[in-house]
Amino acid sequence: MARFNHRGTRPAAGSPVTTTGERTRTHEGASALLRDARSELFLLSVAHTVGTDTFYEKAAERDDRFTTLVRQLAVEDPTWTSELLGWLRRDGNMRSASLVGAAEFVKARLDAAPAAGAAVGDGAPGSNRSVIDSVLQRADEPGELLGYWTGRYGRRLPKPVKRGIADAVRRLYDERSLLKYDTDSRSYRFGDVLELVHAAPHPDKPWQGELFRHAIDRRHGRGDAVPPQLRTLARRASLMALPVEERRGALHDPAKREGFAAAGMTWEALAGWLQGPLDKDAWEAVIPSMGLMALVRNLRNFDQAGVSDEVAARIAARLADAEEVRRSRMFPFRFWAAYQAAPSLRWGHALEQALNHSLAQVPVLSGRTLILVDRSPSMFPGYGYSTPNRSDIPLAEQAAVFGAALAARAQAPTLVEFGQSSRRIDVPRGASVLRLVEGFGQIPGTDIPSAVRRHYAGHDRVVVVTDEQTRPGWLPSNCHGYGDGMPETLIDDLVPKRVPVYMWNMAGYREAALPSGGGNRHALGGLTDAAFRMIPLLDAGRDAHWPWEPARD
Missing domain, CATH: 3.40.50.410 (von Willebrand factor, type A domain)
Structure with missing residues (x-):
């Protein structure tokens, strides 16, 4: 037998x-x-929403467990930990956990030995500097990382933190990101970040020097004049100069509607510009320039505003586009949430297609x-x-x-x-x-x-x-x-x-x-x-x- x-x-x-x-x-x-430390950190990382209670763990307890594991493995196994953190932000799409993890990685390495990572060249994969750079994938994140670091460890910034943030700034800062993220609600504005990390403009972006100077001027209240090289900012300034009482009428002007995208006008910015809710005309004016995530989150609003079936069909076509869904990097359950929130029959099949693509x-x-x-x-x-x-x-x-x-x-x-x-x-x-x-x-x-x-x-x-x-x-x-x-x-x-x-x-x-x-x-x-x-x-x-x-x- x-x-x-x-x-x-x-x-x-x-x-x-x-x-x-x-x-x-x-x-x-x-x-x-119990799991080994790498396994525990991996499973915690992909599920960790920083600062949030869960059923069995309070936020502080959970955050401490996460940072303790990162700091331990940053010293014991820095290559693996740096690869985890880069993947976590890039493909895992976990924003806060990766930012906190990168900051704690660098702090633990510097505390263990001031020259920790000397065997790895500054900026090379696995170095402290490159780990900071790898987790910064959106233009508001350099300020986020600075907020975390200074709130926890004070205003003194180690060189790897400064250089990693500077690398990310050169990669991420442009006119549209300035318009979207450089607001009074942020403790660290773009100008603050630039002054703290001394980022030099990217040599392949000749306009970036003017952008950096303008961001610093804006921060210090002297940025009313927009440099002519910054065309997107100039177009936004032109729209803002239009009297408030004339703005809704501008929604019916095809030339001005086409100018919204060129001026980096998001749906949130359009609501502020109109100084009131978005109606059918406003939504239809901004929908062509909206990203897929913004569209998915606003399907119910489109229905309530009475967006036309023709426009809805174009939105549905984007939801059915496998490549656009892939580029959006949206978690599949976001499409389920949209299906629950917007029960209109005209979205159901498109959301099913988007979910299947994801x-x-x-x-x-x-x-x-x-x-x-x-x-x-x-x-x-x-x-x-x-x-x-x-x-x-x-x-x-x-x-x-x-x-x-x-x-x-x-x-x-x-x-x-x-x-x-x-x-x-x-x-x-x-x-x-x-x-x-x-x-x-x-x-x-x-x-x-x-x-x-x-x-x-x-x-x-x-x-x-x-x-x-x-x-x-x-x-x-x-x-x-x-x-x-x-x-x-x-x-x-x-x-x-x-x-x-x-x-x-x-x-x-x-x-x-x-x-x-x-x-x-x-x-x-x-x-x-x-x-x-x-x-x-x-x-x-x-x-x-x-x-x-x-x-x-």
Whole structure:
């Protein structure tokens, strides 16, 4: 009788998020494992909204855990940490966490040794300077980083911070960004940043010297005269000179409407210019120059203003454009949020197309797949903590979008929502992801083992989308609570070792409900294409690596 060479045998595959074997307990009291420092930081990074309470962690506690891990690994493993931070802002699209991480990376390296990183040339990949530069991807972020640094460590700026910010300023500052982000609401205006870091104009941008001088003049109240080389600023100044009572009439002048885009007029700026709400004419004037994210966030406003079907059709065409969706770098659940907020039938199909484009890397899973989606209270904002999560899209909704996307593309899916109890959701052939998500509810408690026990029936793989903070598993028929002497049921024991189990961690908590890193037990994190690509790799017995590392054969 064959013990090892039997049908279904596959090579053992390794994955990067690894548990150490050290035991702990979940926040709900179930047996759990700790992860190594790199794995803990990665899962926390891709879920971390700085300064925000979560169900089980206060903001200060969570922020401290994040900065402690960054500072530890900045010294112990600076190459890996610098690569994480660059990827986190670029592909992970996590803004605040990457800015804080870069600042703490540099501070820890300088505290460890003033010459830390001397082996890496200033500005080379992995240097303190390049890490600062790598996380600054939008023109308001140099000021954001300065605000964090000076608020935490004072006004003295180390050279790597100054030089990294200066590199980013030369790359990011232009006329449109000055108009959009250089406002009185910012503590550090563009002029302040320039005076602090002494950024020189980029040699390939001859207009940048005039822009820098004008930004400093604006900051000190002497920027009324716009240099003629700065044409976008000059066009905006011309629009601002128009009397307020004549501005709505200008919306009907084709020449002036076409000039809005040339003047860098965003929809927010247009509302300020009109000094009142945007009506149908105003929206239709600015829609052609709006980015996809701004369009998606304003679909309900377009309906309320009565935007024409012709204009709506052009918006829908942009939502259906796969390349435009890719360039927008929007998280898929943003399209679900727009679908909820703007229930007009004219947006539904376009949002479904946009969502599918944003989920292009979700694999088509062969065979039978059990997909368990956590709908317990800890996945929703406002339960059990005083300051609700500021995100307008709770973890439960994000989990439902990804679980539904996997189910809609799988060959034979079993889609289940669970809390303390569980319920199967029907997945018809050709199912709409948006319609599937509408079918989810909310279930008290968190019991992953019981959901696995109830629904696992020889599936080829199991995917659990959750925050991992399960209660100890029990049999509902003969268990009435904790402390009754029943042995604890572990998730790992409920699925044969030859069957892969993928624990998709949504919240970045420290405690792991499942061993991971090998043995067909894997933890995934981050809502990016890179995470989705790991499943078929691991299914095929091929090692998966950190998402910024190149694919290997």
